[in-house]
Amino acid sequence: MTNWLPDLTASSGPLYQRLADSIESDIDRGVIDAGAKLPPQRDLAYDIGATVGTVGRAYQLLRERGLVSGEVGRGTYVLGRQNAKPDFIAPDAQGTRDIDAPRGKLRFDSTAAPDVGQGAIVTEVLSRTASDHAHEISSYTRDFPERWFEAGASWLSRNSFRPSADTIVPTLGTHAAVMAAIAALTTPGDYVAFEHLTYSQISRSAGLIGRRTALVASDHQGLDPDDFERVCAQKHPKMIFLMPTVQNPTLAILPAARREAIARIAREYNVVIIEDDLYGGLTEDPTPMLADYAPERTIVAGGLSKSVAAGVRGGWLSCPPAYRHRIRVAHKMMTGGMPFLLAEVNARLVLTGQAADIRKRAIAEINARTAIVRETLAGFEFKSRDNIPFVWLTLPDPWLSGTFKNACLEHGVLIDDEDEFKAGRSEQVFHAVRFGISQPRQRKDIADGVAAIRRLLDEGRAGYDSFS
Structure with missing residues (x-):
């Protein structure tokens, strides 16, 4: 490009953002x-009187918007764009593109x-439900x-x-189930215990409603009961959130002996247990559930998002009967209540056996992709x-989790680094990433x-440069 300079006067904000906006325009x-x-970053930085780092941040922002690609040693190039505004693409006629994937990712x-x-x-x-229950939907x-309770059970x-039907609360997904339990059974200022790595959306959501996070150590087998007891003695959490069967993101399955110990400690310190079994329902793992060891204080949550369809927001929890009314009210207060259409569709999917059939097909597809x-x-450390x-995926030296995530983004693949799963500020470093x-x-997209x-693992960091 020759004789081109961006117009940085048309917008406000940080310089790197104005530069990216001007180039996009x-x-x-x-x-x-x-x-x-x-233009090379150093040249453009000189021309507009900025630092090279500022231009680099602007180019990175353009990459995240799917507008440019950087090639090490060659520079930054503008990608083709069919229209100016949308950042996301719709499915093509064959429905083979990801409807919510950023362009080119x-x-x-x-x-x-x-x-x-x-x-x-x-x-x-959906069609049959709308026909059968027009008045209820309105x-x-x-x-x-x-x-609805039978389906959850x-x-x-x-x-x-x-679980029996009288322990069930239908919910708008598993996340809503867990948050309803936290809201109902704890108060602002209470501690809720989490593993250092976990489904962190729960700890973040709990923080929004005034609950504090207490971190408990884990190892390759899952939560450490000794550290759980230490946290109970020091911080007195009212509740603990766990994924005992296929922990997210580490895939650990908590051994029976640890489950028994956790139940004992929770009983001694009067801690309510939330057992998120969302992935457990996909497994054939025979380990007894935490609810088997401490039924009087364990809330089991699960749903359809990972095995049937995330978009139908199907979820349920099972809880001790004394908690049921409070949790049901809390769920209504936090979500606005259960929509009849979704709750009925989810119940029908389960009770007719269609949900189980879809799950079997989903598992077969997942296993083909896992292969x-x-x-x-092969040859790298992953679980x-x-x-x-x-x-x-455990990253080989010298990769850092965040750097590897950015490198994958540069190469067209969106993954999650370990920080995405940290329930709080943790001193632990895992040098690992999760990808779905x-x-x-x-399957071709999986292979690609x-x-x-x-390729990034083979090439090491020499295969990735954050500056073009």
Whole structure:
């Protein structure tokens, strides 16, 4: 490019953001053509009187918007753009693109159920429900049919755990179930215990409603009961959130002896246990659930998002009967209440056996994709499990988790670094990343994405430069 300079006067904000906005505007208006090479960072920094770091941040922001790509040693080039405004692409006629994937990126940062054709089933159930219950759909839901509780009891049942319908609360997904329990059974200022690495959206959400986080140490087997007892003695948490069967993101399965010890400690210190079994329902793991060891204080939460369809927001929790009314009220206060249409659709999916059938198909697809991962990443340290839609990859030296995430983004793959799963400010460093394998529509996309990850691992940091 020659004789081109960005207009930095048309907007306000940090210089790097104004520079990125100006370049995006010029791309949209055709001033900068697709395929054009942007000026070297040092040259542009000199021309506009900025630092090289400022220009580098602007170029990185353009990469995140899907507008440019950087090639080590060659520079930064403008990508083709079909229209100016949308940052996301719709599916093509064959429905083979990811509807919510940023342009040119593979969505490896989600573990929602893979597309195995469940859309047609859900469409049919939705249509029939709307026809059968037109009056209920037109109003607020005040009375819950017994079948909604029966569906929850059925879906949450695993191994010897068989909750009765009178322990069930239907919820808008597993996340809402857990948050309703926290809101109902703790008060602002109370501590809720979490592992250092976990599904951190819960700790963040709990913080928004005034609960404090207490971190408990874990190892490759899961939560350390001795450290849990230490935290109980020092901080007196009212509740602990756990994923004993397939912990997210480490994939650990808590041994029975540790579950028994945790139940004993929770009973001694009067701690309520939340057992998130969202991934457990995908496994064939025979380990008794925490609820089997401490039924009087354990709340089991689960749903349909990882095995059937995330978009139907199907969830339930099972709790001791004394908690049920409080949690149900808290769920209504925090979510606005259960919509009849979704609750009925989810119940029908479960009670007709269609949800179980979809889960079987989803598991088969996940395992086919897991086989691709295991073959492609052979020789590197990673953890995967049959039936489970994500991988926990330990990075070789000198990779750092955040740097590797950025490198994958540069190569068109969205993954999650370890910080995404930290429940609080933790001194522990794991040098690992998690990537999901369920969201891309085709196995070819899985192969391409994992191949890109493999290339980065093979090349080391010499294969990635944050500055072009």
